Amino acid sequence: MDGRISNLSQVASIRRYTLTEGRAIGLEVLDCDNGKIRFLLNLSKACDIMQLYHEGQNVSFISKNGFTKRETPFSNRFEGGMLYTCGLDSVGGREGYELHGTLHNIPAELVRAECNGQQIVIEAIMRDTALFGKNLVLKRKITSGIGADTVTVEDTLINDGFRDEEYCLLYHINIGYPMLDEGAKVVADVEKCEPRTPWSRENMSTMYEIGETVPNEEETCYFLTLKNPEVLLVNEKLGKALTVSYSGETLPHFIEWKSMASGDYALGFEPCTTELDDRFAYKTIKSAESILFKTSISVTKLHK
Numbered sequence: 001m002d003g004r005i006s007n008l009s010q011v012a013s014i015r016r017y018t019l020t021e022g023r024a025i026g027l028e029v030l031d032c033d034n035g036k037i038r039f040l041l042n043l044s045k046a047c048d049i050m051q052l053y054h055e056g057q058n059v060s061f062i063s064k065n066g067f068t069k070r071e072t073p074f075s076n077r078f079e080g081g082m083l084y085t086c087g088l089d090s091v092g093g094r095e096g097y098e099l100h101g102t103l104h105n106i107p108a109e110l111v112r113a114e115c116n117g118q119q120i121v122i123e124a125i126m127r128d129t130a131l132f133g134k135n136l137v138l139k140r141k142i143t144s145g146i147g148a149d150t151v152t153v154e155d156t157l158i159n160d161g162f163r164d165e166e167y168c169l170l171y172h173i174n175i176g177y178p179m180l181d182e183g184a185k186v187v188a189d190v191e192k193c194e195p196r197t198p199w200s201r202e203n204m205s206t207m208y209e210i211g212e213t214v215p216n217e218e219e220t221c222y223f224l225t226l227k228n229p230e231v232l233l234v235n236e237k238l239g240k241a242l243t244v245s246y247s248g249e250t251l252p253h254f255i256e257w258k259s260m261a262s263g264d265y266a267l268g269f270e271p272c273t274t275e276l277d278d279r280f281a282y283k284t285i286k287s288a289e290s291i292l293f294k295t296s297i298s299v300t301k302l303h304k
Contacts (some may be wrong), residue, residue: 046106
């Protein structure tokens with residue numbers, strides 16, 4: 001350890017606590033701070049990233065719902081958050097399935113929470129099982145170097161059952177103010193773009209631009225084919241860029257979701273195994289097979 005530091009918590013830490021008020025009462029949280037990036041993990045909800053700060057500034061979109069432990073309808077419960085993991089049974093809206101699936105609502109089993117002189121490491125397990133049915137295990141490993149600008153999520157999906165199973169995954173990464181603000185731009189090497197809705201098609205000319213808030217503005221959504229599995233939000237006003245990179249071989253699709261609505265001002269970057277609506281398709285994981293999914297979120301200062 002550096003001789004100038006008597007306790008590592010001066011520069012980096014992990015703190016575990018339980019929220020005690022309002023709709024969030026009972027949520028188990030890991031508060032991780034690497035000295036530059038602080039990220040809150042929701043152990044009660046799949047060890048997803050509740051919120052992320054870069055040098056004290058918020059990066060995430062948090063909906064007006066806030067965080068809740070209650071199992072209420074999706075529109076009254078969806079918090080946004082920095083990362084909301086969708087799957088494994090469904091993503092998007094499909095008849096007979098919960099909107100964006102049930103994985104996010106599975107409590108995590110914490111295996112490891114370590115903050116040492118090099119990095120923060122969190123490991124957790126989510127089990128998606130059914131009597132006479134599936135036995136899927138998602139092992140999640142979240143790492144961030146001390147003083148680094150990046151948080152990396154590595155998920156290993158394991159089929160612990162004795163038959164092949166269908167699955168789907170979508171990483172709903174949600175960006176909010178002040179990282180998201182008028183004048184910011186989405187930057188990606190796009191090979192093909194297909195709008196999800198007629199309104200999205202009408203607004204394709206501004207799909208990479210972040211505008212001002214508009215009361216009751218309809219959301220837009222685009223299916224993007226990227227040449228490289230990486231996308232950025234560049235905010236010159238703030239002097240920062242957010243980069244999402246991911247394992248394109250296991251997450252072959254990407255969706256941009258944008259809401260410029262006043263009070264619901266958000267941008268979603270969504271690496272996924274499938275697209276939505278009539279484009280939805282399951283993948284198959286064989287018995288005893290394991291598949292790795294990797295997603296990194298970085299926030300860096302722009303060089304002038």
